[in-house]
């Protein structure tokens with residue numbers, strides 16, 4: 127369960143103040159599927175960054191699964207990112223020198239999971255995303271759709287309660303985009319809350335609920 | 346993060362940029378190699394010089410005519426310097442701590458025997474020289490203990506002279522001519538090798554008074570003193586000084602204790618080692634700057650990765666540790682290569698110059714590797730801090 131109240135986020139660009147988020151409040155129940163839509167520069171990514179604890183609001187409160195996470199220190203927020211939140215990015219953000227297997231294993235490595243447990247979990251994850259025979263490939267040997275599937279496998283290998291996806295299909299062709307959307311929706315069916323930023327109305331329509339943002343506000 | 350995973354991650358980052366890492370590590374390798382090589386040789390050189398200068402025995406003091414001042418040797422040119430004499434040496438023998446003295450006069454002359462001739466170094470010495478300088482006699486005996494002013498015309502041949510003049514035939518008892526005067530061969534020496542380029546075997550020994558007559562001199566070049574092992578060389582030198590001033594009326598001579606000589610040599614070698622260490626230090630500095638540069642570039646290139654790691658819940662301090670770890674791995678690899686270079690280089694040196702033994706002590710090697718790691722740490726701090734200071738959102742946007 128996600129609960130934002132009166133979130134404000136402002137950036138200084140030179141002398142000018144840019145309000146990326148203005149008095150944003152929203153709720154998302156566990157297991158929901160929400161699309162955040164709106165024109166470019168309307169604050170969609172800013173909102174997602176706040177939700178993912180990558181950025182702190184100037185004011186307002188954020189409650190996640192019953193914890194007031196906006197009040198936590200950096201260490202505690204990092205722990206929540208590690209265990210409860212999975213990010214999927216438009217540009218995949220795979221580590222180029224690591225194989226698909228190693229990229230997916232990265233969160234497990236960082237959280238200190240032992241090698242043999244990693245082996246079974248990553249192998250299973252790759253297989254379920256149709257990447258079983260791509261484990262040893264490096265990102266530059268994979269197609270865009272395959273890269274995003276690796277990225278999703280990595281985002282979900284820790285079994286997070288929330289998946290935050292910022293334009294996950296924005297860099298893919300139509301069919302790969304739909305494939306990726308279906309994978310994310312399948313994960314949502316398994317119980318993960320899915321919040322996806324998109325400016326593609328077709329993609330947005332797939333979700334059960336859309337949030338429209340204009341000029342930093344939720345309409 | 347498990348320790349082995351941390352190590353694997355950093356090593357993988359370093360090894361994925363093979364050429365770049367190699368070049369960077371080379372800087373450190375050269376620095377460490379220079380330090381190791383030079384400390385190896387420096388120590389070897391010290392061992393070598395010490396061995397060279399104590400091969401004629403320890404507890405030696407030498408007295409030379411003329412006073413060495415800070416402006417150089419003045420004695421030779423000034424007429425009021427009284428020459429060192431055999432009698433001076435005889436008197437010095439009365440000092441209780443002095444075991445024996447050798448009156449030394451040296452020059453070059455031709456020595457000939459049954460048609461064969463050779464120019465060689467002639468040493469005028471006392472019978473005591475054999476003991477004071479630890480001479481090993483190969484055949485016969487050393488000069489007999491004759492009264493100094495009435496010594497008989499005996500000669501002891503260095504091994505090379507004996508070989509050149511007599512070859513495989515009998516030298517003992519033979520008559521040789523030195524500077525026109527006849528001497529009887531009473532003994533020949535074991536080979537002694539070289540001392541700083543002087544061939545010690547290409548020399549002969551005759552009584553001091555005979556050498557004085559031969560070279561037409563009435564003074565000695567040097568008096569060598571052997572003092573007891575238990576006595577301090579400075580206090581013996583002090584007594585020698587008193588005795589000689591009493592005889593000469595002024596301090597117109599200089600006294601060099603072996604200890605002092607070794608000290609001076611040690612100082613010179615120390616300075617040399619220091620200079621060489623400084624060169625190594627500069628190379629290390631350059632290597633360190635190389636690591637700093639390459640790590641800064643790596644942080645720039647991998648900003649997106651830093652953002653990703655932060656998004657996956659890695660804390661700032663862990664980012665810092667990861668990049669510091671990479672700098673240290675780079676430096677440590679360079680350091681190990683430097684150890685190999687340095688040890689290999691000094692091994693090569695000791696092959697080329699067998700007399701100069703190279704000696705790498707493990708404590709130096711360990712200290713050198715530690716030094717490399719410290720250089721890596723210091724060089725890594727700035728880039729690693731910059732990596733850790735990145736805002737995750739900014740970092741993710743960088744790609």
Ligand SMILES: Nc1ncnc2c1ncn2[C@@H]1O[C@H](COP(=O)(O)OP(=O)(O)O)[C@@H](O)[C@H]1O
Pocket residue numbers: 137138139144145146164165166167168169170171172173
């Ligand atoms: N780090 C930042 N510094 C300055 N301005 C920013 C920063 N991040 C976002 N903004 C501004 O905030 C507004 C919202 O940006 P963003 O959330 O990225 O929009 P969207 O994702 O909807 O395109 C934009 O005007 C953008 O320029």
Ligand SMILES: [Mg+2]
Pocket residue numbers: 170171172
């Ligand atoms: Mg955006």
